[in-house]
Amino acid sequence: MKNKSLISINDYSKEDQLKILEVAEEFEKKPVQNILQDHVIASLFFEPSTRTRLSFESAANRLGGKIVGFSEASNTSVKKGESLRDSILTVANYSDLIIMRNPLEGSARFASEISPVPIINAGDGSNQHPTQTLLDLYSIKKTQNKLENLHVAFIGDLKYGRTVHSLVIALCNFNTTFHLVSPQELKLPSSVKMFIKEKNLEYNQYVDIEDVTEKADVLYMTRIQKERFSDPLEYERIKDFYVLRKNMIENTKENLTIMHPLPRVNEIEIEVDKSPKAYYFQQALNGVYVRQALISLILGLK
Ligand code: CP
Numbered sequence: 025m026k027n028k029s030l031i032s033i034n035d036y037s038k039e040d041q042l043k044i045l046e047v048a049e050e051f052e053k054k055p056v057q058n059i060l061q062d063h064v065i066a067s068l069f070f071e072p073s074t075r076t077r078l079s080f081e082s083a084a085n086r087l088g089g090k091i092v093g094f095s096e097a098s099n100t101s102v103k104k105g106e107s108l109r110d111s112i113l114t115v116a117n118y119s120d121l122i123i124m125r126n127p128l129e130g131s132a133r134f135a136s137e138i139s140p141v142p143i144i145n146a147g148d149g150s151n152q153h154p155t156q157t158l159l160d161l162y163s164i165k166k167t168q169n170k171l172e173n174l175h176v177a178f179i180g181d182l183k184y185g186r187t188v189h190s191l192v193i194a195l196c197n198f199n200t201t202f203h204l205v206s207p208q209e210l211k212l213p214s215s216v217k218m219f220i221k222e223k224n225l226e227y228n229q230y231v232d233i234e235d236v237t238e239k240a241d242v243l244y245m246t247r248i249q250k251e252r253f254s255d256p257l258e259y260e261r262i263k264d265f266y267v268l269r270k271n272m273i274e275n276t277k278e279n280l281t282i283m284h285p286l287p288r289v290n291e292i293e294i295e296v297d298k299s300p301k302a303y304y305f306q307q308a309l310n311g312v313y314v315r316q317a318l319i320s321l322i323l324g325l326k
Contacts, residue, residue, distance in 0.1 A: 033193050087319065130149075
């Protein structure tokens with residue numbers, strides 16, 4: 025993984041992904057390690073973020089590294105018309121590694137092709153969010169004690185949800201049975217389903233959430249991605265299609281883990297947070313350990 029960009033989750037092999045989870049476990053046991061003190065990380069967020077940006081920054085700070093960057097493009101020379109190419113070539117002069125979130129699908133791949141330093145894709149449009157996937161795998165392994173042979177239900181906006189796309193692709197390595205719950209308009213794209221079909225894995229599509237709650241080992245809730253809709257009225261019509269309520273988890277499996285990449289809008293009732301099955305805030309914390317592992321491995325420090 026040394027010096028290797030991470031743009032799509034399958035840029036890294038199953039073995040690489042498992043190695044990251046193993047190193048993340050070490051960081052969970054000992055989160056403060058001064059191994060990054062001679063390094064500068066650039067954090068370029070052209071799109072809003074709370075968890076991804078701050079957990080990367082927290083990860084770098086806990087390793088003794090320095091962070092430069094921005095959380096909105098409006099304060100940068102992009103505002104004056106600078107191209108992504110020129111921005112990346114410039115920032116690469118100031119840093120050892122670039123973390124970038126950008127609304128344009130394919131922008132992270134483009135950046136990795138021209139950058140002299142490795143790029144980590146922190147989300148490119150509705151395409152991929154590979155570091156979220158690594159922390160999701162870590163969270164599943166921690167709560168289920170395994171990654172193989174699980175029934176995983178994805179619920180919500182499977183069309184635009186980039187965390188869903190990356191995680192489905194990653195779970196194809198672990199003999200997963202997929203339960204895909206969405207409105208007709210927001211089904212998982214064929215380009216992602218292709219990965220499931222290639223591995224001859226089972227998947228079923230549903231509209232009703234009640235059809236999957238009792239089958240699932242993992243319920244992966246997602247919000248409807250307002251920012252990807254061209255028609256605001258269409259978003260308003262569909263935004264509360266799924267709300268996971270306390271009574272809906274009463275007859276679920278003992279080992280069920282309820283996950284959500286967050287931010288939550290309205291798709292999980294607050295009452296559900298009290299359930300021991302609700303794992304989304306711990307999931308967000310796991311992002312720090314996994315991102316510490318990823319940064320360390322890419323920079324050859326582990
Ligand atoms: N999960 C996630 O990507 O959250 P943010 O948009 O807050 O970074």
